[in-house]
Amino acid sequence: MEGAADGEAEGKGAPTLNRRIRADIEAKILSGEWGPGHRIPYEHELMAQYGCARMTVNKVVSELAAAGLIERRRRAGSFVAAPRIQSAILQIPDIEAEVTARGEAYRYELLRQERRPAARSVPAEWALAPRGRVLEIECRHMAGSRPFALEHRLINLSAVPEAEAVDFARQAPSSWLVGHVPWTAAEHKIAAVNALPEMAKRLDIPDGSACLELVRRTWRGDENITLVRQTFRGDLFDLVARFTPAQTPNGG
Amino acid sequence: MEGAADGEAEGKGAPTLNRRIRADIEAKILSGEWGPGHRIPYEHELMAQYGCARMTVNKVVSELAAAGLIERRRRAGSFVAAPRIQSAILQIPDIEAEVTARGEAYRYELLRQERRPAARSVPAEWALAPRGRVLEIECRHMAGSRPFALEHRLINLSAVPEAEAVDFARQAPSSWLVGHVPWTAAEHKIAAVNALPEMAKRLDIPDGSACLELVRRTWRGDENITLVRQTFRGDLFDLVARFTPAQTPNGG
DNA sequence: TAGTGGTCTAGACCACAGA
DNA sequence: CTGTGGTCTAGACCACTAG
Structure with missing residues (x-):
């Protein structure tokens, strides 16, 4: 990806040789x-052109x-690669951060919570935790006094037994999972x-209002950790994705 | 990014020292x-541990x-970075490819086309091409006999004068732009x-049906090339994004 | 101010695929 | 075969910053 090994700032920063060469080729x-x-110049041609060592141009x-900007063949x-418009970096915001960034007060409500064996009759549930136990959680994210999003989540207790002891009335499951379960x-x-x-x-919207539904499945290795469906009010929430042909996730 | 400079195959390939060190740390x-x-070991500690040069561990x-797996501070x-669930690689499919991949016949219909000066009264239009001319296109993407998506597009003719001469009744604007205008x-x-x-x-859906709306703005340098709004039937289309914490666009 | 990472050098050997 | 990229070495100097 991206800014790559030479730091993080996108095109800016100290005018190192690395950046100069990279900027030239990108341009x-x-x-x-x-x-x-x-075909872009061979490494030894770039060495001569910039008067530097091969490792320097090789890194660039x-x-x-x-x-993904170029392809290399022994x-x-x-060679310059074909552009890949179809790929973009999507920012999936943390709901709490998203709400507070709008200057509204974030509040989290646990609506329902249930521990039980996975139901074979529910394919998604059985796929998550075959022959295992699941923790089902329904909750609501509020922005001020208005509902912002609903969340329905299944956690595979066979994969994450620690979740059994967590009090999800105090802490949203997403924030707990992010901090405790690598994926x-x-x-x-x-x-x-x-x-x-x-x-x-x-x-708190009329029947039939358009909502944005985000379904996320998360794995650790072959094990499915959690399945979550977040439903956002269509009038309050958009997803935004910014990107460049070079696929820079951190960049401007 | 990711697979990074040492090739492309994800975790596999020749067991180079680079890959071994990387695999160890990732594990x-x-x-x-x-x-x-x-805090992960200092570079000089890794040098000693693996008995190699500093450049080798530095690269890893x-x-x-x-x-994005770790953060470096002089x-x-x-240090191991906090996981970043919020970032994902979104696959924005080419509509024609998407439709044909479903085994349906793709067809494109031009509904309306108009060349005119940018209207100052329409902020989006004026932002696209201030004091310039725009090409406005409305078209429809069909999957078999069913409508799949509507498209409303503005092209900045000051930035892309060649678009003036193109026959968009025969070729969808997106496919022409991809092939002719770098961004x-x-x-x-x-x-x-x-x-x-x-x-x-x-x-061809009931009033009020939920639709997925994709608004894309594209730039070349500071110049805004095009603004497009694609409206997909919610019952026929989902966006899918697959990703890993390491943000590997090409990976599994 | 000491020690980290950031960058660079001038070599080297090897695998591999194109001619 | 030949020449490309893939990887690695054993140094070096510098910028920045945490202590």
């Missing part, structure tokens, strides 16, 4: 002067390859749904 | 043995920092909206 590619498939070109050289992979599904009557009532 | 972090805030730790050391930054906003009567009619 050629982003300006279109070097289109997709164009390797970073660009890691960023014996053939390095290795996750998947989001983002959809638009019409609020059903029960949901509409809890979100 | 400690992902297993929870080194929790958030834990720098890659892990670029991946004079203090390198440097973009921004997505994802929202859930209730279909208005006109929109519902064109999408």
